[in-house]
Amino acid sequence: MKKILRITVNIMSILSLIFIGIGLISSLYSIIVLKNGTLLDYFFTFWFWFATVFFGIQSISYFLSFRRSQYKYKNTIDSSYNILLRNKVAILVPIYNEDPDMVKTNLIAIHSNVGNIAEVYVLDDSTKGDSSYIIDLCNRIGMKYIHRINRRGYKAGALNDILKTLDVDFVSVIDIDQTPSPDFIRETVSMLDKNPDVGFVQVPQIYTNTDSNVLAEIAQAQQFIFYEILTEGKSVTGTLFSCGSNVIYRLEALKSVNYFDESSLVEDITTSVNLIGKGWRGLYYNKKLVFGRAPVTMEGYINQQWRWMAGSLSLMPRIFKEIIFNKKYTFKERLDWFATGTWYTFGWFYLIFLLAPIMDILGIKVLTINPTLYFFAWMPYTILLMTTFVLSHIDKKAPLKFVFYNMAANLLIFPLSISTTISVLRKKTKPFTTARTGGKMPWHKFWPQFLIMALLIISSAILIYRHSIYNDITVFWALFQLMLLLPIFFLNRTPKKSSMDEPAFKNFEG
Amino acid sequence: MTEDDIDTDTILRVVSHSFSLDIHNMHFYKNYKITGISGNEYNFSDIVTYKEVLIVIKITKDVSSINDLIIFNAQCMDSRIDKKILISNRELNDNEVNICNAFQIKIADLKNYENVNTGKGHFGIPEIDSKLSGGLRPGYVYLLSGKTGVGKTTLSSIFLANGAKYNEKGMMILTDTFPDQFLDNIRTMDIGFAEAYENKMIEIMEISDQIRAMKADVSSGKTDFRKFITKVVNELKKIIIQKDIKRVVIDPITLLLIPDDDYINIFLNSLAMKNVITIITSGIRSSDLSIFGIEEYYVTGIIKLDYKRVDQKQLRSMEIVKMRGSIFNSAPLNFKITQNGIIIIKDVNNNTDDKPSLDNNDIFKNIR
Incomplete structure (x- = not known):
């Protein structure tokens, strides 16, 4: 099985390259040489093929990451315990207007699991509510409480203010909705100790409340792809970026880049780019050492996705300038960063796929190339691509529903990708929000998804009526996309209580 | 003296x-x-x-x-x-x-x-405390091991009751006994446990069905064990901090463990908490100290209880097998369980105490 998968992945990587080439050449050929189409045809064909190139490059990057994760990643990890930790590590826990119950529970959890070997600093930037309960708790269990009078630099600023005063070797950042396991610090510090060129060690984010609703499961499925395949590959290539929480940094490395980058919404990725620029690399340690919570409300999920998108997209010019166009980096590093840097523009490319059936009805051909090429190149390639995607999930022991969730997740939030790209281009921003906030969203906010679904249904009906092989295939894809959009009706719902929130101990009142 | x-x-x-x-x-x-x-x-x-x-x-x-x-x-x-x-x-x-x-x-x-507070947790039984150089040091996990019915629950209940006398709140976590039956049984002994419980100096807890289900998932490999340990230990420590508990007994620990070295190491190490004495009890199966034969390696101290038949009588004994960081006397002590709790027998041959012994009655076993 492993061998077959290896061969398939290799073939797919090469096929993707060939396919991108064929696509570009044939498009240009059809437009420039054959000139068989209107300006609108050319426009949409370009868009369509551009989308295919985009996903082609993303696929190559994905398959390469998968290969590295399969065959090289394990050799980069040598796990062991480090027992001499006292006075070496500081734990920073940023807090901003959080739910008091969650803060209490998780501060105790953080304290009990890492507080005996490291000083815990609670960085409370809250602007609302009463924080006296946090101060009381910190005093009782011996954690340092820090409240700033201003919010300069937001999370990065809060981290930097304390970092400049610390005299430790390593600093770990743990978000308040994350719970480290008792051996998190010992294991990760050991990695930093053994690898002096490593600036930070990232561990995966594991959601424990996935039984709350489908949304939490989808969020976990997305994390699965990211943490089981992509980051393992990135760790091998040296293109890993830190994810802001569940990470431990070498303080010397942070000092070398003047601490966290306060200019960005995603201080984690930006700081990683700075660290890489200074010659540090990140190491990914794929062990379940920190447990967190998935967003369970659509608003929380959108907030999380928006922040990741806006942050990454605004960082794109720097990634191009400092890494992709910089010859000091290898081709595979640049390819990897290209895939990372451009990923969140995916909404634009999904849009043309979603619009293709209705374009057909309107008489605008998004594929001005001849049907033969379509049947013998595009179709088999797409099917093979999806099969390999499924196989890679199976190989990583993902539940099969994760394949569906991962295909659906990005399609479902394509409008967010489009609107965020526009916001970033217009340099418009909105206040910082976390995935832990918000609730159910009004249904009208999903009008783009509903509109597209309506268009897919109408165009499918008409195309079925106008029966032809070409039309039937278009209908197949239209219905496939419609199926992926259907979960929208299940996502925007009130979550149920996760079994992880049920008490472990019952008090007996005799 | x-x-x-x-x-x-x-x-x-x-x-x-x-x-x-x-x-x-x-x-x-x-x-x-x-x-x-x-x-x-x-x-x-x-x-x-x-x-x-x-x-x-x-x-x-x-x-x-x-x-x-x-x-x-x-x-x-x-x-x-x-x-x-x-x-x-x-x-x-x-x-x-x-x-x-x-x-x-x-x-x-x-x-x-x-009068100088050594901070050690006494059992309140001078002979035992003396052997332990004063008692158990807070911040560590101790194993009380022995065959079924040997007196593990009694000794650990005495430990909690004695802590209550010194204003140290205790918590008894029962994993395999119904709390009401445990309480009924402990009330038959004059050790101050029931009074301390009524005065809210001792909490009695049991593990939830959710933990039982999750443990089954861990055993079958469906759930990552760190997730389980993190959940159990965090909740336990939350209760300890919120209720200001100084002495904890988990009786027995076995239902929360799986036979895996890494698991038991992480679990037992993470139970340790500053200023809190944690006693876990365990029956005996794979080794002469524990069920899985692993538990004993990851605790700070071990007190082993045992019994044997001498002249038609059951003779219980207790010995300190390990006590890191403390000087201890490893010579065994003989004891019996009476309505007044644990009584040390100094002269085995002249054991004429006419108080009825609770020997032969495994009063705490009401296995679910």
Whole structure:
């Protein structure tokens, strides 16, 4: 099985390259040489093929990451315990207007699991509510409480203010909705100790409340792809970026880049780019050492996705300038960063796929190339691509529903990708929000998804009526996309209580 | 007062304080034999060494005769020992003080040292506390192991009840017994547990069905064990902090464990909590100390309980197998369980206590 998968992945990587080439050449050929189409045809064909190139490059990057994760990643990890930790590590826990119950529970959890070997600093930037309960708790269990009078630099600023005063070797950042396991610090510090060129060690984010609703499961499925395949590959290539929480940094490395980058919404990725620029690399340690919570409300999920998108997209010019166009980096590093840097523009490319059936009805051909090429190149390639995607999930022991969730997740939030790209281009921003906030969203906010679904249904009906092989295939894809959009009706719902929130101990009142 | 009444830690603290010596470089010896200049051999019942220096200890309860002190001094001189100390728990009379001053024997009043809080958790049974050099040190996890019905639950209940007497809140986590039945049974013993429970000095907890289900998932490999440990330990510590609990008993620990070295290591290590004494109990199966044969490696101390038949009677015994960071006496103690709790039997052959023993009744076993 492993061998077959290896061969398939290799073939797919090469096929993707060939396919991108064929696509570009044939498009240009059809437009420039054959000139068989209107300006609108050319426009949409370009868009369509551009989308295919985009996903082609993303696929190559994905398959390469998968290969590295399969065959090289394990050799980069040598796990062991480090027992001499006292006075070496500081734990920073940023807090901003959080739910008091969650803060209490998780501060105790953080304290009990890492507080005996490291000083815990609670960085409370809250602007609302009463924080006296946090101060009381910190005093009782011996954690340092820090409240700033201003919010300069937001999370990065809060981290930097304390970092400049610390005299430790390593600093770990743990978000308040994350719970480290008792051996998190010992294991990760050991990695930093053994690898002096490593600036930070990232561990995966594991959601424990996935039984709350489908949304939490989808969020976990997305994390699965990211943490089981992509980051393992990135760790091998040296293109890993830190994810802001569940990470431990070498303080010397942070000092070398003047601490966290306060200019960005995603201080984690930006700081990683700075660290890489200074010659540090990140190491990914794929062990379940920190447990967190998935967003369970659509608003929380959108907030999380928006922040990741806006942050990454605004960082794109720097990634191009400092890494992709910089010859000091290898081709595979640049390819990897290209895939990372451009990923969140995916909404634009999904849009043309979603619009293709209705374009057909309107008489605008998004594929001005001849049907033969379509049947013998595009179709088999797409099917093979999806099969390999499924196989890679199976190989990583993902539940099969994760394949569906991962295909659906990005399609479902394509409008967010489009609107965020526009916001970033217009340099418009909105206040910082976390995935832990918000609730159910009004249904009208999903009008783009509903509109597209309506268009897919109408165009499918008409195309079925106008029966032809070409039309039937278009209908197949239209219905496939419609199926992926259907979960929208299940996502925007009130979550149920996760079994992880049920008490472990019952008090007996005799 | 005999040397058994004073724990080794206290003796070391007295000596350290009286002679201004670092306690960490001291070693305590019992029945230390020295041949004097005269050729006579002396057997000093208590002696402390500090590097090359010997310090002889005389413990006195009753009024010492002048003669006694003269002989003690003579033995020390013949043995070329000039550091001598008389430890007493009463006011010495003028004669004793004068003699000690004349012979340069230091005097230490035990009361001044007993009041110093060592922070150790006592069982309230002097013989056991003495063997443990005063009790169990907070911040660590201890294993109480033994066959079923040997008295693990009783001893750990006594430990919690005794803590309550000193205003230390306790928590009993029952994993395989119904709490109401446990309480009914513990009420039959006059150990102060039920009263402490009613006064809210002891909490009784049981593990939830959710934890049982999750544990089953961990055992079958469906759930990552760190997720389970993190959940259990965090909730436990949350309760400990919120209720200001100082003594915790998990009876037995087995239902929360899986037979995996890594698992048991992480679980037991993470149970340790600053200022809190945690006792876990375990039956015996794979080794003579625990069910999985792994538990004993990851605890700070082990007290093993056992029983055997002697002359148609069941004789229980207790021994300290391991106690990291403490000086302990590993000689076994014999005991019986009565309505007054655990009674130490000093003379096995002359055990004529007519209080009914609760032997043979495994009163806490109501396995679900």
